Amino acid sequence: MGRYVARRLLQMIPVVIGTTFIIYALVWALPGDPFAGRCGARPCPAAYVADMTAKYNLDDPLPLAYIQYLGNLLRGDFGETFQGLSVGEELLRAYPTTVKLALVAIAFEIIIGIGAGILAGLRRGSFIDNLVLVSTLVVVSIPVFVIGSVLQLFLGMRWGIFPATVGGDASLYNLILPGFVLASLSLAYVARLTRTSLAENRRADYVRTAVAKGLPQRRVIGIHTMRNSLIPVVTFIGADFGALLGGAIVTEGIFNVPGVGNLIFRSITTRDGVMVTGAVTVLVLVFLLVNLLVDLIYGWLDPRISHG
Amino acid sequence: MPVSPRRSVVLGAVALALALGACGGGDDGGDAAGEGANTVTVRGCNPQGDFVPANSNEVCSGDILDQVFSFLVRYDPETGQPENEIAADIVSEDSQTWTITLQDGWTFHDGSPVTAQSFVDAWNWAALGANATLNSYFFEPIQGYADVQGTFDDEGNYVDGSAAAETMSGLEVVDDLTFRVTLAQAESQFPMRLGYTAFAPLPQSFYDDPEAFGQHPVGTGPFRFESWDPNIDVRLSAYADYAGDVKPSIDGAVYRIYENDDAAYNDLQADQLDIMPLLPTSALAGDTYRIDLGDRFVSRETGVFETITFAPESVDASFTDPRLRQAISMSINRPEIVDKIFAGARTPANGWVSPVVPDFEDGACDPYCTYDQQGAQDLYAEVEPFEGTLALSYNADSDHKAWVDAVCNDITATLQIPCQGSPVVDLATFRNEITARQTGGIFRTGWQMDYPSLENFLVPIFATGASANDGDYSNPEFDDLVRQAAATPGADGAALYRQAEQLLAADMPVIPLWHRVNIAGYSTHVENVRITVFQTVDLLSVTTTG
Numbered sequence: 001m002g003r004y005v006a007r008r009l010l011q012m013i014p015v016v017i018g019t020t021f022i023i024y025a026l027v028w029a030l031p032g033d034p035f036a037g038r039c040g041a042r043p044c045p046a047a048y049v050a051d052m053t054a055k056y057n058l059d060d061p062l063p064l065a066y067i068q069y070l071g072n073l074l075r076g077d078f079g080e081t082f083q084g085l086s087v088g089e090e091l092l093r094a095y096p097t098t099v100k101l102a103l104v105a106i107a108f109e110i111i112i113g114i115g116a117g118i119l120a121g122l123r124r125g126s127f128i129d130n131l132v133l134v135s136t137l138v139v140v141s142i143p144v145f146v147i148g149s150v151l152q153l154f155l156g157m158r159w160g161i162f163p164a165t166v167g168g169d170a171s172l173y174n175l176i177l178p179g180f181v182l183a184s185l186s187l188a189y190v191a192r193l194t195r196t197s198l199a200e201n202r203r204a205d206y207v208r209t210a211v212a213k214g215l216p217q218r219r220v221i222g223i224h225t226m227r228n229s230l231i232p233v234v235t236f237i238g239a240d241f242g243a244l245l246g247g248a249i250v251t252e253g254i255f256n257v258p259g260v261g262n263l264i265f266r267s268i269t270t271r272d273g274v275m276v277t278g279a280v281t282v283l284v285l286v287f288l289l290v291n292l293l294v295d296l297i298y299g300w301l302d303p304r305i306s307h308g
Numbered sequence: 309m310p311v312s313p314r315r316s317v318v319l320g321a322v323a324l325a326l327a328l329g330a331c332g333g334g335d336d337g338g339d340a341a342g343e344g345a346n347t348v349t350v351r352g353c354n355p356q357g358d359f360v361p362a363n364s365n366e367v368c369s370g371d372i373l374d375q376v377f378s379f380l381v382r383y384d385p386e387t388g389q390p391e392n393e394i395a396a397d398i399v400s401e402d403s404q405t406w407t408i409t410l411q412d413g414w415t416f417h418d419g420s421p422v423t424a425q426s427f428v429d430a431w432n433w434a435a436l437g438a439n440a441t442l443n444s445y446f447f448e449p450i451q452g453y454a455d456v457q458g459t460f461d462d463e464g465n466y467v468d469g470s471a472a473a474e475t476m477s478g479l480e481v482v483d484d485l486t487f488r489v490t491l492a493q494a495e496s497q498f499p500m501r502l503g504y505t506a507f508a509p510l511p512q513s514f515y516d517d518p519e520a521f522g523q524h525p526v527g528t529g530p531f532r533f534e535s536w537d538p539n540i541d542v543r544l545s546a547y548a549d550y551a552g553d554v555k556p557s558i559d560g561a562v563y564r565i566y567e568n569d570d571a572a573y574n575d576l577q578a579d580q581l582d583i584m585p586l587l588p589t590s591a592l593a594g595d596t597y598r599i600d601l602g603d604r605f606v607s608r609e610t611g612v613f614e615t616i617t618f619a620p621e622s623v624d625a626s627f628t629d630p631r632l633r634q635a636i637s638m639s640i641n642r643p644e645i646v647d648k649i650f651a652g653a654r655t656p657a658n659g660w661v662s663p664v665v666p667d668f669e670d671g672a673c674d675p676y677c678t679y680d681q682q683g684a685q686d687l688y689a690e691v692e693p694f695e696g697t698l699a700l701s702y703n704a705d706s707d708h709k710a711w712v713d714a715v716c717n718d719i720t721a722t723l724q725i726p727c728q729g730s731p732v733v734d735l736a737t738f739r740n741e742i743t744a745r746q747t748g749g750i751f752r753t754g755w756q757m758d759y760p761s762l763e764n765f766l767v768p769i770f771a772t773g774a775s776a777n778d779g780d781y782s783n784p785e786f787d788d789l790v791r792q793a794a795a796t797p798g799a800d801g802a803a804l805y806r807q808a809e810q811l812l813a814a815d816m817p818v819i820p821l822w823h824r825v826n827i828a829g830y831s832t833h834v835e836n837v838r839i840t841v842f843q844t845v846d847l848l849s850v851t852t853t854g
Binding site for chain 1: 354355356357358365437438439440441442444445457458460462465466519522523537538539540541564565566567568570571572574575577578580705734736737743754755756768775776
């Protein structure tokens with residue numbers, strides 16, 4: 001186990017270096033001088049351009065500039081944005097909101113997704129089963145910005161049940177609407193995954209044995225069937241959590257959530273290369289760690305899978 | 309009931325989700341917009357730089373700095389006419405040496421007094437090459453500007469001590485409340501500029517730590533800077549000792565930052581945002597905003613002017629005959645495009661100066677900016693026919709495609725010249741290619757005025773070798789007229805500027821298209837919303853209803 005974790009951690013090093021290099025190269029290789037559009041119709045003062053070029057090592061060859069960047073990164077220095085703000089602090093400010101939003105979304109996936117999946121899986125072919133199948137199909141086929149905008153219009157603006165946007169006050173209540181929108185797609189997948197998995201396991205030999213032993217129905221489903229049926233679902237939710245921590249550009253945009261997605265979107269549009277590289281580096285790390293965690297949990301839930 | 313370890317994982321995850329989600333749950337107090345009753349919320353955006361006046365050249369930071377700072381002159385929000393604010397008097401005998409006296413009693417928000425030194429030091433700091441400010445070229449007209457620039461080595465680092473002087477010789481403090489500005493050459497409209505953000509005075513504390521100041525500016529204006537929470541909001545509160553004539557009636561303002569226009573507009577409709585200075589295109593289409601907001605909107609012409617420039621002759625020699633350029637201009641149906649595409653958020657231009665400029669006179673472009681198919685065809689018949697396809701370049705990262713296609717259709721329909729919109733990936737790349745003189749054909753240009761004066765619409769764009777002269781226009785007669793105009797004060801000077809503007813109709817280096825009209829919306833919580841010619845909210849006039 002310990003050796004497995006150590007090996008996985010070591011494997012992360014080339015992945016992180018590779019991805020950051022690609023992002024760094026892509027961001028700064030965009031055509032045109034990033035300071036060309038800063039002064040409207042006239043070119044910026046020569047002194048300003050020279051100063052910025054020196055500050056971001058833009059005159060060095062790319063590998064050299066990258067090594068300088070990586071060196072700073074290893075010392076924990078993510079650099080400064082064009083506004084003179086520390087990239088590290090910006091990320092620390094945006095992350096709690098994104099984590100909160102991701103947790104709200106996961107809560108919806110667990111409560112509604114698994115709930116609906118169990119109901120449908122226990123009564124295959126019934127009205128409820130069909131209802132779940134049709135409604136998840138609808139949700140899967142509608143793009144998230146449509147769901148977001150429609151819910152915002154009715155629940156936020158027309159009926160005023162939730163605030164239309166979140167802004168600086170990222171409280172649990174304010175995050176319910178964006179959290180639900182963010183969860184909607186995965187929620188549909190979770191429901192279908194739970195249903196299929198449950199329905200399959202109900203026909204499994206060990207369940208038949210349990211029923212034959214005369215165990216009460218509650219115990220057969222609640223303990224024997226559910227435990228095994230939820231293994232793929234937990235894996236899916238874990239991987240989804242990793243993806244949600246990467247920020248949700250569309251949903252955060254619609255609801256003005258000051259999270260990582262908004263931060264990255266803004267940095268890309270203003271060509272703030274340092275911010276983009278910094279944010280993506282952290283995203284890569286978070287994604288790798290969450291994936292490792294999910295793999296470990298997977299092995300723990302299903303002892304047949306060994307990480308020895 | 310014993311809980312198995314595996315079940316506890318799931319339960320634990322749910323519990324953790326709920327517990328973490330619950331922290332930070334605040335209560336919603338205050339009015340509909342979530343702020344104190346006499347505070348207004350304004351749509352803000354993320355500044356591209358810090359809050360140092362010499363580094364602010366875009367609306368996100370400029371908007372806020374203009375509330376936090378007062379200037380020597382203040383532009384009347386209705387007419388754009390400059391009026392003395394901190395200045396008691398700005399006088400000159402020869403339009404070259406200006407003596408500026410300040411009113412007594414102005415203070416910075418940290419309590420220190422505003423003196424002549426506050427201005428002279430701030431301007432010297434902004435002009436100094438070593439400080440590499442974005443707005444340094446505003447100080448170029450002052451004598452001794454070149455001496456403080458210094459040089460940069462190959463790496464782009466400033467060479468210490470390379471500047472011949474640390475301060476500009478044209479700035480001289482006479483006494484506590486008087487200073488003298490000597491310009492390199494006469495400029496009769498010099499006082500017009502002094503209300504621009506770059507000319508703000510700075511307190512002593514700025515020089516101790518410019519970076520800290522950039523995160524928390526200390527000004528002289530009606531509002532004190534309270535806090536900046538990046539990506540979330542900027543908070544301002546009314547400054548009790550503000551020395552201006554009109555005191556704000558609100559207690560403060562929150563510039564709430566939105567990345568997405570539509571999100572802000574939705575908040576406005578839900579009464580959760582008070583003022584949105586510029587409504588999004590989606591709300592303007594089909595006059596939707598009139599249905600959504602009723603009469604809670606104001607529209608205001610602003611100093612943003614949109615044009616099409618012909619590539620310089622050195623790059624593309626197809627347009628040397630001015631009659632071809634005039635014919636192209638006459639084939640564009642401006643009123644129809646303004647109506648159909650911009651839904652009234654533009655007004656057709658008939659000259660090269662914005663109507664918000666106090667000395668503006670309409671019709672400098674007559675008759676070449678009026679849609680006239682027959683006239684255009686007659687002119688075109690006199691010249692060598694254009695060969696190939698006319699490319700109209702624009703930056704594809706903003707809403708330009710619709711009008712570019714419409715303009716091209718008009719040109720093709722009238723002159724039978726095949727015309728094609730040519731998108732360039734983003735503004736930085738687009739401007740880079742134009743500055744490097746690589747873009748041929750015709751291309752989109754725009755000018756956002758720095759201050760409402762005739763000079764600002766003519767000299768930086770059309771004088772020989774000027775910084776925004778993208779078409780390399782050069783007409784000795786024009787240069788001569790603007791030089792004379794600069795040396796002539798008052799109405800005579802304005803007349804000379806207008807005479808120079810008339811020359812542009814004959815040469816047509818740039819086709820005037822339209823001037824931008826700002827349509828702002830507001831919530832039921834505020835009244836008396838006025839927008840300035842700079843597209844910002846006049847917070848001094850806003851009142852709350854509750």
